[in-house]
Amino acid sequence: MIVVLKQNFMQEQLDMLLHWLQEQGIAVHQSLGEHSTVLGLIGDTAGLDTDLIEAQDFVEKVQRVQEPFKKANRKFHPIDTVVGVGGVKIGAGNFAVMAGPCSVESPEQVSEIAAAVKASGAGILRGGAFKPRTSPYDFQGMGNDGIELLLQAKAQTGLPIVTEIMNVSHLPAFEHVDCIQVGARNMQNFELLKELGRCNKPILLKRGLANTIQEWLMSAEYIMAGGNQQVILCERGIRTFETATRNTLDLSAVCVIKEKSHLPIVVDPSHATGVSRYVKQLAVAAAAVGADGLMIEVHNNPAKALCDGPQSLTPAQFDDVMRAVNQVRAK
């Protein structure tokens, strides 16, 4: 960490800061220049509160050289993490596809889709039981009943399931769920993250609409700091000025995550674009860029989907996507 001091500081101010840093076990190298003095902080600076240092009125700015995350950091864990969801592995060359309906609607719907996506090669069934909706007047999901339907489909097909949690108090209903999803809007719901850090279950952590990659890894760090190391990241598009797609899929985030972290990352082209016609091309691109898996919406009757219909594929379309993805992966 680098601390740049203002031109006219008093020695006693600096001494106070140096003393405080020493107490934290941080070594300091000073670099005295004509127009500015620079402190180089050496040691475990991840735990330092930069705001506190920046608050000193003789400090011009504070810049981190090292990332503020540790457990999620590839520097300290160079080997790729493999997360197991049910028996399905994700990461370190293990590629997994999570597919299923946006919203769970009926036993028949879930059964049909689960059988179809399994036949096409999906390894995990996804489906929404608790749905975050912008409007209070829109369908909010089937809740616990939806989770029951997913578990029935799991029993029928053997596919492990992933579904979204919106509230810590719903946690008991997730007892038999294989992987708990944290949605984009809850990526910085720190209370939820802390609670999931105490779980012994894989967590699929979606990137927030307007969150940097570093903030995303810090949210993973919340879960990992609590003791749960089974985190799968999911890139699902960020909010930009462009309106031709619902969000802008940031595939370069896969490159950055692979470099900075050992955690697996999957890509959700369905939510990223909101347009089912673009899902195939972007799924193939995600596989090509090095993602560890995909999350794709599939509906047996997109025209009747209760939500997010425009981004869902039919089982036949999904089968076509899987063929294309497998081709690229086999390259």
Add this chain to the structure above:
Amino acid sequence: MIVVLKQNFMQEQLDMLLHWLQEQGIAVHQSLGEHSTVLGLIGDTAGLDTDLIEAQDFVEKVQRVQEPFKKANRKFHPIDTVVGVGGVKIGAGNFAVMAGPCSVESPEQVSEIAAAVKASGAGILRGGAFKPRTSPYDFQGMGNDGIELLLQAKAQTGLPIVTEIMNVSHLPAFEHVDCIQVGARNMQNFELLKELGRCNKPILLKRGLANTIQEWLMSAEYIMAGGNQQVILCERGIRTFETATRNTLDLSAVCVIKEKSHLPIVVDPSHATGVSRYVKQLAVAAAAVGADGLMIEVHNNPAKALCDGPQSLTPAQFDDVMRAVNQVRAK
């Protein structure tokens, strides 16, 4: 609401949609053109799920003419809402300033600041007990003890208090809090919003970092749909590409909110910029643009603030801000 159909739809598809709309109590006017057919939907379209209509494969696009919010909508409630926090009114010409420390730290700190901001004319004491922090290694606030300290300061000064909630399960601790704040990161924590809709307390709803004004009003609608009409909006900056300030304060949002909604809106220049030197100018601008109040961070010793120090003012600086704001308001 306007529905644009694709060029080659089948009459029976259209009939099915028209029938469904009729069941929802929606009247439809058709406009048949050479290249496209346009349906004008008349009636209470706020409850319609546009995604469902857009999911029909003969529909090209759906565009709302009317806003999807009702209770927060000025069209249906033309008169400005006044929200009372303790005895302090906000809205319809009632201007209130909420001031206090970012984080509650000690009895002395809160007491001193409360007395100081009251003397300068603040009407409400703000202070953070539960703190949302990007890093799990940063100070997370004093929690319930912090709320106790705020209540003591309230008893001493008579100032009503506002403080942030991060988890529904903490609600009992807010029993004597005068106004509950929903932070930017929780603006779309719909489970929390629903619960607050069942409260009988004013809610200060901060705008999310990357949320549109319409999404913000939809989150207010969540609270109001639950029965709680006491919502105060708070503009606190949005995330953009600019890095010279922590966020970009969107003062035009005050103009838009005043036009589209009857709810009061306050402005938080401290969090918006993250730079205490800019707070005075932006506080005055917020008063000039027509905001119903301000939320400002004040610290008796900014150099020692445990978080968000750079954006805090000293009591003397705050007093200077209040004079300038009052001058502009008296214009």
Add this chain to the structure above:
Amino acid sequence: MIVVLKQNFMQEQLDMLLHWLQEQGIAVHQSLGEHSTVLGLIGDTAGLDTDLIEAQDFVEKVQRVQEPFKKANRKFHPIDTVVGVGGVKIGAGNFAVMAGPCSVESPEQVSEIAAAVKASGAGILRGGAFKPRTSPYDFQGMGNDGIELLLQAKAQTGLPIVTEIMNVSHLPAFEHVDCIQVGARNMQNFELLKELGRCNKPILLKRGLANTIQEWLMSAEYIMAGGNQQVILCERGIRTFETATRNTLDLSAVCVIKEKSHLPIVVDPSHATGVSRYVKQLAVAAAAVGADGLMIEVHNNPAKALCDGPQSLTPAQFDDVMRAVNQVRAK
């Protein structure tokens, strides 16, 4: 185009507008509702100035149903356009790679790189002679001498060349250049676009940092409206809040462009990320998503590049990228 009128308009205002539209050859279908009246405009609305209609004080809003571009529009030109640069075809399945140094520096540098990228399979040599630099104190390029060096390399290798223009007055120097590049910062330099519309040369039009896909196609339309139909689009990343990469590469833009336009589109992963380590993965992803080509920076000695060094590959690294891209394309 749809025009929504305000609730209380006067019939004579509407008549005036209807008359004016009639004069423009536009047919109008009216849809009269309880709360709003909607006009559906049928005909060639691309030439209508929506601002003018929106300026009428009885109009609430104007929404385009049809895109405002015609010559670049796939609806009117369903077949993929193939642009020839020198003898190299781009579009409709013809995939071309443009590679070379960011800045032209010396005869040896250009020669070496040109020979190397040709050997690896690049079809076109790129190189900057006129360089847009944020700072007036940074190297601005070799100018006309740089173009001379590119032409020498063309003579040696047979590779056609593409290089950037920054000023209409430099056009004579581009006489023997095979393809003229318009940089991101000049995407809406309409005077330059008009002038290039009068050229008989392929134009590589880079997307502006903060420009929507529709604005980009409108800039292509400027060139095409002038008579020059040889436009190649180039996605090179957009500006977002994320700072881990220089820009955010928007690969979904390839999907959107392929749907809305018949023009070829290439992708520049070097400028998009600004990080040479990420170029290979993103080049492969761009090929997988369906781009018609790539633009990649290659330098014989990246450590000494005068500009944009961090994003340049060595010839050996470029060769590795080409192998990976060809594998994906052969899938």
Add this chain to the structure above:
Amino acid sequence: MIVVLKQNFMQEQLDMLLHWLQEQGIAVHQSLGEHSTVLGLIGDTAGLDTDLIEAQDFVEKVQRVQEPFKKANRKFHPIDTVVGVGGVKIGAGNFAVMAGPCSVESPEQVSEIAAAVKASGAGILRGGAFKPRTSPYDFQGMGNDGIELLLQAKAQTGLPIVTEIMNVSHLPAFEHVDCIQVGARNMQNFELLKELGRCNKPILLKRGLANTIQEWLMSAEYIMAGGNQQVILCERGIRTFETATRNTLDLSAVCVIKEKSHLPIVVDPSHATGVSRYVKQLAVAAAAVGADGLMIEVHNNPAKALCDGPQSLTPAQFDDVMRAVNQVRAK
């Protein structure tokens, strides 16, 4: 400037860099740590090409401590610059309002508006002769004839005039124009900026839609490095995800500019919002935040404006704005 080296660099690499820096007159202080080595560069680093340093493969990152602009920098020019446009002063407490039509349309229109805005207290007449339009099919302005009409209005009213240039080749037509405007889309048209640096006329430099404050000051630096110190900055909104206003007016940019630069800054609320109903509130806020002036669109018949009509005020509305602004300024 701070240079952070990678963990395993070779001494000879460092020596080469140190030697090169020495040749540039830069002193270096080294700070050797366990995990990273940090170089503090002291001297005139504004002229250093950071990309070149970053291109060295043993360098992890380069961070500027000092701003890369010099002539526009308040550190080196602590006193506010006053720019004179005709006889009207802007800056250092001199507040000026530029008002007039978006597009010049006819002698009567310009005359009427010029007389009206002068009567309300505007000091400078604005009007567009060359218009940057997104679509080639929209009205492009009257060109040289438009400038003639502005000069006639100047002769009639005595108001100095400001109008936009889009092309260096049009410069002769601007001979009698008092202030030349560079539009947002040309903020990084470096060729144009260089040419204007050779002019002896005030330049009104609008901020680009997606440009940071630092890039904006670097564009001012282009003009000033050429010898022309008469630069007026104009904040006119930036592009964000919000669509309720055309752009997001960034009033905190006024605070930042006032701190970092000595140049005057004016605010254009008309273009920033694109909504005439919001202009008054934001004009007052701009005056309150400390801007040195305003640029406001006024039209004698907004309903007939050929472009940008929705954002124009009538003369009566403008008069109302001026009263409100004067009240705030007199506070």
